[in-house]
Amino acid sequence: MTDSDIADPGLAQAGVRRVDWADRAMPVLRAIRERFAVERPLDGLRIAACMHVTTETANLLRTLQAGGAEVAVAASNPLSTQDDTAAALAVSYGVSVFARSGVDMDTYYRHIHAALDLAPHLVVDDGCDLVNILHTERLDLLPGVLGGCEETTTGVLRLHQMAREDALRFPVVAVNDTATKRLFDNRYGTGQSTLDGVIRATNTLLAGKTVVIAGFGYCGRGLAERARGFGAHVVVTEIDPVKALDALLQGFRVETMDEAARHGDVFLTATGNRDVVNTAHFAVMKDGAILANSGHFDVEVDVRGLAGLAVDVQRVRPHADEYLLEDGRRLVLLCEGRLVNLAAAEGHPAAVMDMSFADQALTCAWLAATHEGLAPGVHQVPDHIDAEVARLKLASMAVDIDALTPDQADYLSSWRSGS
Structure with missing residues (x-):
């Protein structure tokens, strides 16, 4: 078992079964995980995440691992942790997990600090608490952070406020704002x-x-x-x-x-x-x-x-x-x-988180490759990532769509054709 703080390691096998169940409804993320295992776009990188520790999140973290990353996660809400999923991540999947359902606020923040002890190169946040602590209490880690992702409306609002005050010290991608996340997940x-x-x-x-x-x-x-x-x-x-x-x-x-x-x-x-x-x-x-x-x-x-x-x-x-x-x-x-x-429930269905977490995984890989050209601030997910996730989702549902003919593409790109 990894260095973790979880409720009960004995829940790991039950958690694995639930993670596998969710994985069946996440074909896009699964395809990306298989690609990452070959391409290794995150080799040598450390990723700290502050997220709801659910079965769907577990499959995202497995995908980041497949890409070569070392991963630590803390819960982004004191009540949202699925203790069997946390156990599965720590015992069976090699993720450092700092999450127990029903913790008090002191423990909640202690867990975020524990995840940050990994000294991350990339961060994946859900609500901006992890980024906030990096900028207020863990300033020593900032020079090593290459970039991050944020997947909530609340978190993106906080990031824009930080950027307006010139407080944000590294690039963060607003995954929440991409269409395949916002239109479906939200x-x-x-x-x-x-x-x-x-x-x-x-x-x-x-x-x-x-x-x-x-x-x-x-x-x-x-x-x-x-x-x-x-x-x-x-x-x-x-x-x-x-x-x-x-x-x-x-x-x-x-x-x-x-x-x-x-x-x-x-x-x-x-x-x-x-x-x-x-x-x-x-x-x-x-x-x-x-x-x-x-x-x-x-x-x-x-x-x-x-x-x-x-x-x-x-x-x-x-x-x-x-x-x-x-x-x-x-x-x-x-x-x-x-x-x-x-x-009180289990969060979003796995089928919709499939797209959101596919956005997260591909954005992490994109950040790893392009961070040197990105200024500190809030950035949007590149359009090609959004389109790729949508294409993969349609393919998994056996749905075909039309493509532009050369004449149509030329017509749309020219201003010379009149009425």
Whole structure:
């Protein structure tokens, strides 16, 4: 077993079976792993990752290893670790793993430091915590870091803030912003897995209920589409007029949170911002309203504010805490305000993470080859990587598409043809 901090090494074989199960639904990443094993684009490199330790992540880390990298991983959320997957990585796959489900915040950050002790050349981050610690507490490691990847909207926002302040010291690729990640992982993955988490945590019937979704980016759009599919009445809240108009023209009701708080049954946040659902909203909510978050950090629902209003808190189901308010109303908070799809469910389906993690793997290889020509800052995934992942996914699904004829290609590249 590698140098690791995991819950139970005895879970390794169960974890291997689950990792193999996920691998069956990840043909693109598997094809890249086979290519990496021959080409070895990451030979001699050390990679530190801060990610949700799930079966899908395990298959990404195996792919980076196949490319020649030495890999260490810490969890990117205290509640999202699958302990059997962590055991499989440490015992059977040779990855240094610092992740246990349900750790406190001190342990969470200690684990990130432990992964950084690898002195990485490349970093793969999920929420920017690892990059943040590199720039605030582990400055000694910065000269050795060639570049990194970030796969969340929240993390990319933080990176752009760092870049604007000239604080970011190496190039980081915004994998989150590539189409094969954003259009599918954020939309279809988040939509399905978040509602899966809500249903597992509460066993509530969504049909006929009013589901309020804060944020209509790609994640919020996926949530709204899936909730409507379950028969829910969907209300969207937004601060962006263009996104609000988009939601309205797609047939969703658009309201302020102040309005929606009065009649919503289930509240789902996906904004990347804090205090989106706050004490003013708790004061007018229905008895029994359910609060859940699908954003990266546990700040979108004002958990401390809710606790301050409560006269009693009871855990009524494994991932559901019921807050009793002074007037007798009960509000149900799922997963302590953390990512409901990873704490109460299993995260995105492997079939959609196949593309996101294929983007990650190919981007790591691209960074290894091109980092010397990249300035510190936030960079986009090259278009050819995005297109390659999409082509591989279509091929794995036995789908063919058309190709331009020479005349068509010439027409599109010329301005001389008139009407």
